Amino acid sequence: MDALILIGSLVVLLLVGFPVAFAVGLSAFIGAWWIDLPLEAVVIQITNGINKFSLLTIPFFILAGAIMAEGGIARRLVNFAYIFVGFIRGGLSLVNIVASTFFGAISGSSVADTASIGSVMIPQMEEKGYPRDFAAAVTASGSVQAVLTPPSHNSVIYSLATGGVVTISSLFVAGIIPGLLLGFCLMVMCLVFARKRGYPKGERIPYKQALKIFFDAFWGMFTIFIILGGILSGVFTASESAAIACIWAFFVTMFIYRDFKWTQLHILVFRTIKTVTIVMVLIAFAAGFGAVMTFMQLPTIITEAFTQFSSNKYVILMCINLLLLVVGTLMDMAPLILILTPVLLPVATALGVDPVHFGMIMLTNLGIGLITPPVGTVLFVASAVSKQKIEQVVTAMLPFYGVLFIVLMLITYIPALSLWLPRLMGVM
Numbered sequence: 001m002d003a004l005i006l007i008g009s010l011v012v013l014l015l016v017g018f019p020v021a022f023a024v025g026l027s028a029f030i031g032a033w034w035i036d037l038p039l040e041a042v043v044i045q046i047t048n049g050i051n052k053f054s055l056l057t058i059p060f061f062i063l064a065g066a067i068m069a070e071g072g073i074a075r076r077l078v079n080f081a082y083i084f085v086g087f088i089r090g091g092l093s094l095v096n097i098v099a100s101t102f103f104g105a106i107s108g109s110s111v112a113d114t115a116s117i118g119s120v121m122i123p124q125m126e127e128k129g130y131p132r133d134f135a136a137a138v139t140a141s142g143s144v145q146a147v148l149t150p151p152s153h154n155s156v157i158y159s160l161a162t163g164g165v166v167t168i169s170s171l172f173v174a175g176i177i178p179g180l181l182l183g184f185c186l187m188v189m190c191l192v193f194a195r196k197r198g199y200p201k202g203e204r205i206p207y208k209q210a211l212k213i214f215f216d217a218f219w220g221m222f223t224i225f226i227i228l229g230g231i232l233s234g235v236f237t238a239s240e241s242a243a244i245a246c247i248w249a250f251f252v253t254m255f256i257y258r259d260f261k262w263t264q265l266h267i268l269v270f271r272t273i274k275t276v277t278i279v280m281v282l283i284a285f286a287a288g289f290g291a292v293m294t295f296m297q298l299p300t301i302i303t304e305a306f307t308q309f310s311s312n313k314y315v316i317l318m319c320i321n322l323l324l325l326v327v328g329t330l331m332d333m334a335p336l337i338l339i340l341t342p343v344l345l346p347v348a349t350a351l352g353v354d355p356v357h358f359g360m361i362m363l364t365n366l367g368i369g370l371i372t373p374p375v376g377t378v379l380f381v382a383s384a385v386s387k388q389k390i391e392q393v394v395t396a397m398l399p400f401y402g403v404l405f406i407v408l409m410l411i412t413y414i415p416a417l418s419l420w421l422p423r424l425m426g427v428m
Contacts, residue, residue: 002296006031010289020335021278025285031292042288049287050280053239054160057168059276060242061151064223064249065107066272071253071260073220074116077102078124080217083210085187086202090194092128094187095202096121096135097142101183104146105224106249108153110370110378113143118385128200134193136386137396140371140378141186141404147333147367148360149179151227151242153279154367157334158359160283161290161341166355168238169231170428174356174418178364181417182407189403219252232425279334286338299346306347313351317412320344321365328369332377336366353415356428360418364408371397 009030013023025046032042081098085091096117104113118139125135147154150172159168193199205213223245230241253260260268293299306316324344327336341362348358370378373394383390411417422428 002031002035003298003301005034006289006292006296006298014331020332021282021285024282024289024335024339028285028289028292031289031296035292035296037292037295042291045291046284046288050284052160054156054164054168055280055283056239057151057156057242058153058279059272060239060246061108061153061156062275062279063269063272064242064246065109065112066268067246067249067253067260068106068220068223069103069112069116070264070268071220071249072257073106073217073253074099074103074120076213076217076220076257078117078120079213080221082202083205083213087204088191088194089201090190090199091202092121092125092130093135093138093190093194093199096125096138097145097183097186097190100139100142101145101149101180102221102224104143104179105149105151105227106220108146108149108151110143110146110367111381113146114139114378114381115385117143118382122386130199131396132386133388133392133396136382136388136393137400138186138190139385140382140393141397141400142183143378144364144367144371144404145179145183147363147370148175148182150175150231151238151245152363154333154337154363155359156238157279157283157337158341158362161286161338162345162355162359163342165345166359167427170356170422171359172228172231172238173422173425173427174360175363177417177421178360178407178411181410182364182404185403185407186400189399193399219256223248223252232427282335283338286335289339290342293342299343302343303347303350307350313353314413316347316351317353317361320347321361321408321412324362324365325368325372328366329372330375332375333366333370336369337362354419356422357415357418361408361412364404364411368401368404368408372401 006027010023010027013026028042029039032039078095078099081095085094085098088094099117100113103117107113121139122135126132152175155171155175156168159166159171226245226248227241230236231238310316345355345358349355370376373379383393
C-alpha cells in the first residue's frame, strides 16, 4: 500500500500536468505523510541532495557545450568528419554520425547534438538527394552517442543517484567503447542503405584543404582532450575539468572562431541558468523521493520480487531492459535515472552486475527513449529541425530502432564492453 501511495501520487500528478520536478517533490511529501515520516526529514534530504561539490560538474559542462554549440563548432566538426568518410557512397550520412561522435564528446547532450549537427547536416543531405526524414532519423539516432560518451550529463546524474558508489570518471571512461560501438553499428546500417538506395558519393578533399579544415576544427576538438586527458591523468577532477573546459570553450568561441556575438552572450548564459535550475530542482526533489522509498523499503521489496520471479541473471536483465525501454518512452531521462537507480541498482548488484556496467545499460535504454514517442525529447527536436512531421521521422527511424536494440543487447550481455577500458585505465 505504501508503494501504491507514493508511485500512484506521482503518476496522478504527472497526468494532471504537474512539471516533473514538482510532481516528484510533492509525491515525496505525500508518501512521507502516509508513513508518518516527519516532513522535516524529507526537507533535510532535499537540501542534502544538492549540497554536493560534484554537482558543479553539471552547470559547467552544460555551459561549455552551449557556448561551443552556438560558436560554430558544429559546422567545423562536420567539415572535419567529411575528410574521413565523406567520399564513400552514402558518405553524408556517415559524416552526420561521425560529427555527432565528436560533438557529443564536447557537449554531452543529445538535444544539443541534434539541434546543432542537424541544422548543418539535414539541409546538406537533402540537397544531395537524401530523403529529409531519413536525414532526421540519422541525426536523432546518432545523437544517442552523447548519452554514453564523456562528458555525458546523464552519467553525472547516474553517479549522483548511486550515492557516490560509482565515480564520474569511471562512467566517463566506461562510456567510450559503447558509444563508439553504437556509432559504428549505425554507420554500417547507413552503408547498407546507401548501396540499396543508390545514395551519392562525395568528393575527396585535397590534402592542403584537409589540413586547413583540421587546424580550424582543432581548437574545438581540444576540449575533448581537456576533459578526458585531465581526468585520466589525475591532473584534475571531473568538476575541475568541467570548469576548465568551460573557460576554454569561451576562449575559443569568442577569441578564435569569433562566430558568436558578445551582445548575445547574456542570452546564452540566461538560457543555461534556466536549464541548470530545472536540473538542480529535479535532483533535489528526487533525493527526497529516494529517501522516502528507502524508508518504505521499496528497493528491498523490488529486489526480492525480481529474484523470486527468476534466478536466471540474463532473464532478469532482459526484464529490466524491457521495463526501462517502456518507461523511457513516457518520461524524460534525468528524472528516470534519479527515480529508478535506487530501485533497480540493488537488483543488479544482487545479480552480480557491476554498478558501472549497469549504468551503461540504463543510459543506453533511456537514450533510446529520447528518440521514441510519445515523449522523446530528441525526436521532437529532430522533427523541428528537419521540418518533418513526427510520424514521418518515426517511420524512417524504424530500422534504427532495430540497430539500437542490438547494441543494447551487446552492452547488456558483454560486460567487457563497459568495464575493460575503466579497469585498464585504473579508474575503477
